[in-house]
Amino acid sequence: MNSETIKIGILGIGGIGGFVGAPLAKKYKDSSTKIIFICRGETKSNIEKEGLVFESKGEKETIFPDLISDNPREIGILDVLILTSKSYSIKEVLSAYKDCINEKTIIISLQNVVNAQEIIRETLPETGQIMEGCIYVASNVKKPGHVQHVGGPGKIFVGGKENKPLIDLLLAGGLDITYLENINETLWKKYLFVAPVAAITSAYKVSFGQLLEDQNLLHILENMMIEIQSLALKNNINLTNEDIETAKGLLTKFPFESKSSLQLDFENNNKTEKQFLVDFVIENAKKYGIETPFYNAVNEKIMALYSVS
Template identity: 35%
Template sequence: MKALIVGIGGVGGYFGGKLAKAYGFSPDHSVVFVARGEHLRKIREEGLAVSTKDEGNWIARPDLVTDRPADAGQVDIVLFSVKGYDLEQSAELVKPCIHEGTAVISLLNGIDNAERLSAVIDRGHILNGCVYISAYLAAPGSVTQVGGPCTLFFGPETGPVEPYRPVEQFLKDGGVKATLTDDIASALWSKYIFVGPLGGVTSLSGKSLGGVIESEELRSMLAGMMEEVKAVASARDIVLPEDIVKNSIDMASNFPYETKTSIQLDFEKGNRTELDTFVGFLVKAARDLSIDAPLHERVYRELAARERR
C-alpha cells in the first residue's frame, strides 16, 4: 500500500512518523509526507524527529516528502491532518492522487469533515476519523507527543466496514493503535464533546488542562459546555453514553497538568485559529435545532472578538 500523510504537524507527524518508521523503504509499502517551507526542507534533509512520552524517540524517513501531492502519484490511503481552514484547499491538491479504491480519512477535529471532503473529492472512499493525542510541532523537522492514548478511530458514515479491514491492518502493522468502527458518528461526537469545550475554556481562561480541572468555576463551565454538546448530539440522534461528561472530564484529568489545547496555543501565538471548528460549529448546530447553548454562545462571542483584534 502507498499512504499519503497530508499535514505533518503534531497529529500527522506522530501517526505518519509511526508509519514511516515501520514501512520506510519497504518493498511492499510506501509512505509519503506532504509538508511545506522550512519544515519540508528539514524533513527532506534530516528526516522527521519524533519525540514521545512513552515510546521513545526516532527519526522518521518517509519514501518521499513534498509540497506537491501529485508527485506521489496515485495512493491507496490518504490521512488528512491539516488545520480545518485548510481542508478544502488541501483536498483539491490531493485529487490527482486518488483512484476509485483510495481510502480518504480525515483526522481533523470536528464533525463535518467527511461531508466537506466529499464536496471536493469525487472518487475513492471518504471516511471519517478521529484521534486522541496531545502532540505539537516543536520546530521545523520535529514533532513532540506529550499525552493522550494515541488512538485512532475511523470508519464509513454508512455502509459496511469490512472493505476497510486492509486499511486497519496496514495501520496496525505500522504501529498505530487503530480501530475500524461501524459507528464513527458516535466516535466523532465523543471526541468533539471532549476537545470542543476544552478548547473553548482553555482559550478563554488561558489556563492549562490541569488549571481548568482544579478550578471549580472553570470545571463547572467545562461540564456545562459538554452538556450543551450532548444535547445537540441527542437531537441529531447520536447516542452517547449517559456518563460521557464525567468520563470526559476524568480523561482530561489524566493529561499532564501543563497540557494546552491546540486552539489555545494558536491564540497565544497570534495564529489563525479553528474557532469555528471547536466552538462555532456547535453554536450554529444548536441554533438550527432551536437548542439553547448559552455557554458556547458566550465563549464564541468573546473569542471571536479576541481573534479580530
C-alpha cells in the same frame, strides 16, 4: 490495496501527522509499503535535510519516509491518504492534491469535527472512499519538522466501509487503530471533549491541569458539554451523562501543562479551528432552537481576548 506496492500519504506533517507518520515511516522503510510525507515550506525543507524529529515518552528519533513532497505528479495516485491537516485546510489541500486521489483511494480523516465526510464531499463529490476517524492524543510542533508527543494514548478510531487488510497494515505499522461500524457516536464523544475544552482553555488561558483545579471553570465546561449533548441528540446521537463524566475525566489523562491546539494557535497568532470547535456548535444549535448561553459567553470572551469574529 490489491497492488504489490501500497502508497500511503500523510497529508500535513504537524502534530498529528508527525505522530501518525513517524511509526509508519520507521516500520515500512525499504518495503513494498511506501510512506509519503506530503508537506511544504519550512516543514518540507527541514525534513528533507534532517529527517522528521519525533519525540515520545522521553525518546527522540529521526525518521526519513520514502518520499517527502508537495508535488502531485511526483506523489502519484495514492492507495491511502491520511488527512491530518487542520479542519480549515481540508478543502484547500484536497483541491491541491485531487490528482493523487482516484475512486479507489481510501481517505482517512482525523480532524476534530463531526462532519468530515460532508466537508470532503464538497471538494470531492465522487472521488475517494472516506473513512471518518478521530485520534486521542496531544502532539505538538516544536518547530517545523520537529514533533513532540506530549500526552494522550494515541488511540485512533475509524469508520466507513470495513477494510481489514488496511487496518491490519496500519496496526502492524505501529498505530493503535480500531475499526468501528458506528463511528458517528465515537466522533461525537470525541467532540464532546475536544470542542468545549478547546474553547474554555482558550477563553481563560488555562492549561488542562489548571482547568481541573478551578471548580467554576469545570461548572462552565460541564454546561458547555450539556449544550453539545442537546445538539448531538438532534443528530440522532444519544450522549449520556456518563459520557459527559468520561469526557471530563479525560483531562486527567494529559500532563498538567497541556494546552489545546486551539489555544496554542491563538497564542502563536496562527489561523485557528474556532469555526469548527466553537461557531459550529452555536450556529447549528440555533438552527434547532437550542439555547447555548455557556458557549455564547465563552465565545464572546474569546472574541474580546483575541480580537476575532
